[in-house]
Amino acid sequence: MRPAGRSPRIPIFVTVLSLFVLAALLLATALTITNFIETRRTAIKVAAETFRATIDRINERRWRRTSPGERCRMGFASLYPSYVLRASPGVSVALLSSRA
Secondary structure, three states: OOOOOOOOOOOHHHHHHHHHHHHHHHHHHHHHHHHHHHHHHHHHHHHHHHHHHHHHHHHHHHHHHOOHHHHHHHHHHHHOHHHOOOOOHHHHHHHHHHHO
């Protein structure tokens, strides 16, 4: 007989089983979080590479469509960004040729 006021004992099988289930849940949670972080990192890297390739392709098309004078101004602007001429194309060509 059981003494009054005490709850029934939990069998050892249930205790061990609950510990294994808890360990499995913790392991599954850790693996899920790690997988999420790695997948996110990979997705961001792929998106950055795709974006960079698209921008390079757009810049290449733009470069091919421009005139030689415009290419000169674009190169000048990329080499000396603080000295970009903000005048009309005719004035900037005259300024560039007068400095030579």
